[in-house]
Amino acid sequence: MNLPPAPIRWRPVAIPFLVAVLVLATISPSIAIYCDEDDCYDLLGVTQSANASEIKKAYYKLSLKYHPDKNPDPESRKLFVKIANAYEILKDEATREQYDYAIAHPEEVFYNTARYYRAYYGHKTDPRAVLVGLLLILSGFQYLNQSTRYNQAVAMVKKTPAYKNRLKALELERSGGNTNKKKSQKNADKKIVEDLSNELELQITGAEKPSLWKLLGVRFVLLPYTLGKMLLWTGCWFWRYKVKKCAYSLEDASYLTRRSLGIPDDRWRNIDEATKEDLVLRRLWEKSNLERYVAEMRKESKRRR
Template structure:
């Protein structure tokens, strides 16, 4: 349990990075940000780590201070469900009773003694012998205890669960595998698992994205870009009463729709990125990867994947730069190492 709670605490420390493309009005920069030119990007401040937001109407790149993301509510909800299952996991065999006590035998009893004890109790509590409702309930428990202890494999699992009550999830998995594993179609389990995981993945990505967008819209860089865009739309004429300090809500919403937000580390959810969809397309993906030479689209995908560039950011790169990067075959480790070394030398030379 200590390891489990430690894992939860570690998940609280996750963060997303934020980076903003912005030209700004007047070429100025906001107090909490720094500008990067068209050359090799400088390293961001060591703490906190940045997250990336692109506003698709700028030529310079403005990197805002890092934003720490909150833990995803779907993930915490899933963890709470696991914690609620802990008391249930402890009573999966004979509820709150001890299987040996129900049969009136010791843990060292052999199979013959267990069988005799069961037949003796069944004569007393069987519904055909005793119509008492309480006796009927007790007989159900006795029969269940006998089913567990008469089989050597399930008895060994039960003895292990008694000796190691702290291994809740392991004991629960062994129990359900023994009683329901042979009755379950593995294909149905796989499909169900992929659907559940994909749903949780989509919900988690959407929550992270909306949280990041909300936090980004509160930054000075984003607000200044909205003001600059309003000036551009109005031809430089603004409301003198409001000035640039306040933007009408309807205008702000329209302008926000024109600024595409691409947040690295919290991208907008896509069905094509879900685990279930990727699993279904796995044979097709493997077949395409094995084919040589790669098509232009495949080579572009491999190149931007190696450089960790989003598809939208890749589309904004000029064709000559794309062609140059693709020809380097950066998906080959040796070529990628050479490219990184070359970029480092170029960065030092510019300094």
């Protein structure tokens, strides 16, 4: 069963463009989109083989003759506009190359027209500016998200009984066991509570305090420095522990232990020193020691159940 062809639906945006193309095609398709019915080279009085210096010299010579400030004749003004347009096209290597291609291939009307409009009316925003703007926007959202999560987490912690008890204990410790409830001390008490609250605001796992150094934009700017520092650190590590076979320092042994256990840096800092020292002495970066430690932890977990 043969179906009738579907009707063609013209988009409103495409209609002006097609009309312009049809109008230009009735004139001289190759050059009309650049210098109307004229030839850009003829307007400047140069040949197609002229170099950039000759084109520039011809333009300045004609501008002295037809510039509105030099020649008040209205026809000279119109001619100068055409000359200036021709110079704008031919002075740039990219647009001149497109114009030369249009002259050599007059049958490719649609292709030449699309190149012309893309070159002169296309979006010309610098990609670097777009990248900087994108990084700023993402960094702003990142900081806002981190700040919101941190403030919500701190607010929840402050509502817990453990936090309130710790706050009271710290206040008693500062006041020597005496609490003054006089009205004259009301402002001072608020200041003490605020100071104590700031002291008790610990880093919360999963909702760390926002930091400018952790923002995406700052990290991108510091990327060359970060890569250089990482390469230098890797080289020193290889020389010290692979070539010279030195014993691991406490800091490097802690790093190896933390990496073997998969513990983030912020959680590692919150572990008490005795536990850290015990973990480091176990040399968990060695596979056999790590497997033994994991087996012990599993047994301990089953025993507690």
